[in-house]
Amino acid sequence: MKSAGSLLRRSSLALAALALLAGIAFVFLRSGPLAPVRVIVAQVERGRVSPSLFGIGTVEARRAYLIGPTVAGRVLRVLVDVGERVEAGQLLAEMDPVDLDARVASLDAAIARAASAVTASDAQRRDAQARRKVAEANAKRYEELGRQAFVSASAVEIRVQESNSAVAAVQAAEANLAGARQESSRLGAERDALVRQRANVRLVAPAAGVVTSRDAEPGSTVVAGQAVLKLVEPASLWVRTRFDQGRSAGLAVGLPARIVRRSDPAVEHPGKVARLELLSDSVTEERIAQVGFDAIPAGLSVGEMAEVTLELPPAAEGPVVSNAAIARRGAETGVWVVADGRLRFQPVRVGATGLDGRVQVIEGVSAGDRVVAYAESELSTRSRIRIVESLPERTR
Template sequence: MNFNSRLRFWVLAILFACVVGFYLYEWGGLGPQKVVAAKVETGTLKPTVFGIGTVQAKMNYNIGPTQTGRILRLYVDQGDSVKAGQVLGEVDPVDLEQRITGSNAALVSSQHNAETARAQLQDAMSRNQLAQTEAVRYEKLFESGAISKELLESKQNNAEVAQAVLASTVSAFQAAQSMVDQAAADYHGQIEQKRNFMLISPVDGMVVARQAEAGSTLVAGQAVFIMIDPKTLWVQTRIDQARFSGVALGQSAEIVLRSNQTEVLCGTVDRLEVRGDTVTEERFVDVKFTNIPSSIFLGDLADVTIKLPEVTNSLYIPVAAIKTINGEDRVWVVQNGKAYCKLVKTGVRTVDGKAQIITGLKQDEIVILFNNSKAQLAEGTRVRLVAAL
């Protein structure tokens, strides 16, 4: 092999070695691991909590008879708007009208008896007053010797009889008046019972379900109509328990119905339910509409974003940099070209992927977001930034 051939061989060998070395450095395991990183920054965070819920009504009413009966007529159907006091339907009262007529007749009869007893009482009072006056007058005449003792005793006996008759008449009048009260109570009870056979709307609302038809026999308490008050519509929202901290009554929210995703509706947190779902580890938050849209249906799914109080002048990093290890939040930071794991305490998080850092990091520190290499990061691993956010 001459000199030129040897030179060509060594040049090619060196080039091959450089290519292999460059490949191993860039894509192999010899070079630093390539990472995407970001700086720790300071600013104002506008945290939110996101949840998914369903449209429901706070005020629901089950309208049905208070006693067993057969439905006679129904006047409304599901989807109808009704007014407070409006009759929605009637239950067959069977012989109730006849019983009301009998009760009314008994009331009128007792009132006549009471009037008769009143007249007898007035007569007894007059007779008693006369008898008592005569007894006093005859006693004075006896004292003056004008009449005999037998005549005085006769007048005194008449006065005692009149007094007894008055007492008996008073009792008879009171009994008659009690019969009037009893008959009136029975009559008004029958009238009220007739109202119980009327299915009446308790509020201005909307019928959302009609669960029986005319001719059906119902037991007491069985619902014929289900009503809601449309002014009390809200979204029962499920919030992850881990994100629930900071949610409070009165906070504003944005509601986007799945049936109309082009419109953002405003709402406020109206109730924090004390019960939760132990299976999904979620809490329930009821968000009412500020202005209820005209076209909305019970059971509609909705995306709800609750706005938490702003956090000013706070350190933050992208949420992607946070790794949860054994229940603790940690981040990988880059120092002098090497990766180190740090324990951090995080606060609120925003919908655009920012997380508040309470302790563990300083301004302008570099945190690793993604590791482009297949190998896992370890303490002191050499890294190289290939992109920064």
């Protein structure tokens, strides 16, 4: 009786151990390392991908002006302040002219004196010309009288010498007149240069715009080329945008754009690509484009951040998969195809990518194929899978 009870207990313990081992094996196979990987499967569709480019940029001015003197000097007065709108040709600031006005007055007096010298030289020339005519007439008369032996040869020579002297006197007078005129012209040119230099102390607006910076105050000394004021044209504002080089295929001037300002994210502003920069950023691997507004929005400020979306031409119709389905195994790009409950890695060649997450597949799969869209862990060709509708915590 005791032996039968002991055998019963041992049998019960053995059955309990077997049940425990079976439970552990079941749990191990269902949720342990050997458990099938839960996946979400999607069907390859046929359609068109509308590729887009997304970038972030900063509002800048296409035309900005640094207004300052061409020579070193002291700021006499500044007539405008930051934020004021100015018109082309409006006086914005003025530099101290120092002695420029006195030098202009001195040159005016020198020019007047040169004009008097020109008048005197011209009078001397006319007098010399009159004397030459008289001397030439006397020389001709004495030469005729000399041939008739009415006067001596020496008297004829004196008259001829007087005629030659009169001619030389005319040449000298004409040279003096030319020199006086050249001096007058030189003084006039010097005065014009000084007047232009005097005009440069008046800092005027080269175009209509808005003052964005006031960098010097009256009494400050600035060097040549240093900005006293900064001016931008509000109508020339655009967004300097950076795009990922790897996704920038198709980026071109004229592409339509949607611009969203960080300060007003609820409103989209239409625009287009106005210019592509020749130099890309090799550090961040980005291409740079200038995107202009179709209409400058009210309240736009320089330096404001903006998000830009460019619409590219639609790709050709063909197989389309979710971007999440694209997987990489080593150097290969492909998708995990599910067929007859088995898993197979299929290399593919992808094309355009849309911002909605869809990718064009040029070759590798066909419409109707079933591919893994999401998996709860990394897959391999030996992985067992279990197709589910959703994954816990959307593990993807």
